[in-house]
Amino acid sequence: MKVHVPAGVATGVGSLPHIDADAAAEFVLLHQPVLPAIPSLPMRSPAERILAHGLVGVRGVTIDEAGEVAVDVDRLDPLVAVALDLEHDAFGGLRAFLSAAAGRQGPVKWQVVGPVTVGLALAHRGVPPALAFDVAVRAVREHLLAVRQWVADALPACPQVVVIDEPGFSNVMEPGFPIPPDTAIDLTSGALAAIEQQAIMGVHCCAEGDWAAIAATGPTILSVPAEPALLEVAGHLSAFLESGGWIAWGAVPTDRPVGTASDRYWRDLSGLWCSLVQLGGDPVRLRTQALITPACGLALHDVAQAAQVLRLTNEIAERVHGQAVATRLTIGA
Numbered sequence: 616m617k618v619h620v621p622a623g624v625a626t627g628v629g630s631l632p633h634i635d636a637d638a639a640a641e642f643v644l645l646h647q648p649v650l651p652a653i654p655s656l657p658m659r660s661p662a663e664r665i666l667a668h669g670l671v672g673v674r675g676v677t678i679d680e681a682g683e684v685a686v687d688v689d690r691l692d693p694l695v696a697v698a699l700d701l702e703h704d705a706f707g708g709l710r711a712f713l714s715a716a717a718g719r720q721g722p723v724k725w726q727v728v729g730p731v732t733v734g735l736a737l738a739h740r741g742v743p744p745a746l747a748f749d750v751a752v753r754a755v756r757e758h759l760l761a762v763r764q765w766v767a768d769a770l771p772a773c774p775q776v777v778v779i780d781e782p783g784f785s786n787v788m789e790p791g792f793p794i795p796p797d798t799a800i801d802l803t804s805g806a807l808a809a810i811e812q813q814a815i816m817g818v819h820c821c822a823e824g825d826w827a828a829i830a831a832t833g834p835t836i837l838s839v840p841a842e843p844a845l846l847e848v849a850g851h852l853s854a855f856l857e858s859g860g861w862i863a864w865g866a867v868p869t870d871r872p873v874g875t876a877s878d879r880y881w882r883d884l885s886g887l888w889c890s891l892v893q894l895g896g897d898p899v900r901l902r903t904q905a906l907i908t909p910a911c912g913l914a915l916h917d918v919a920q921a922a923q924v925l926r927l928t929n930e931i932a933e934r935v936h937g938q939a940v941a942t943r944l945t946i947g948a
Contacts, residue, residue, distance in 0.1 A: 623935030627652030630912030636711035662705035669728035693749035713769035732783035785822035849894035865910030877930035
């Protein structure tokens with residue numbers, strides 16, 4: 616599936632701090648007009664926390680009022696259907712967005728936790744690894760299928776960009792990881808394949824993940840924090856871009872206070888790109904196959920801080936878009 620998204624467009628990563636779902640939907644449409652990211656709202660409801668959200672409807676899993684996940688191992692069964700309902704409190708942010716965006720014709724983006732991260736969480740709660748990851752695969756697959764259909768029904772003219780969030784990949788190469796790296800790659804690759812004919816698929820990892828392994832899962836979009844650690848996998852990033860992939864650069868940090876001007880973050884991103892070019896990267900592809908995002912979700916910020924992060928993100932995106940257009944004009948001259 617092809618979705619027309621201009622080079623350098625700004626979008627979000629997922630979570631917002633809003634308690635009012637309608638206000639969150641309007642916030643997204645205001646600050647991300649080209650590619651709005653459907654928000655999850657964990658401060659509104661603990662059921663919208665990343666893990667709770669991904670395990671909704673799984674038999675043997677209960678989520679308490681604080682959003683904590685408890686597991687009855689004896690009731691888990693990967694062959695049992697996952698009971699998903701758009702009216703569940705876990706989908707409050709989604710419902711509000713679908714209502715606010717009625718009639719929209721441009722693309723929309725949404726995010727769901729991936730099978731490696733869900734499987735790890737279940738294993739950490741005492742589920743045998745084989746069962747944990749089998750259940751995770753079923754839960755994520757059915758979540759993807761259900762949400763894609765809900766979005767398609769409500770916004771039939773909106774192409775979908777779907778990103779699987781895999782913070783669990785940050786330790787995939789560490790000793791003691793409960794599954795081999797190749798298995799982890801296959802699990803996420805299978806999740807991407809679930810709806811890849813109907814959506815553009817990506818993978819996001821906020822942590823310093825093994826980016827070579829994450830790229831090997833086969834996404835169209837690689838969503839990464841724009842950090843110097845990426846220089847260690849410069850060759851893999853170059854190969855990913857050369858194959859037609861896009862990189863969503865998390866250019867504005869979300870784990871520390873941010874300034875009021877975007878210049879510093881633009882210099883950091885430009886410096887990272889210069890270093891990648893010195894290591895063999897294509898300066899044209901870096902700009903023309905780029906999206907710009909915050910480094911991670913914004914649920915732990917307040918609304919004013921979230922607005923500032925998105926303003927800075929948009930300012931950097933405008934610069935990237937300008938460079939991408941100039942690059943294309945130069946090539947065509």
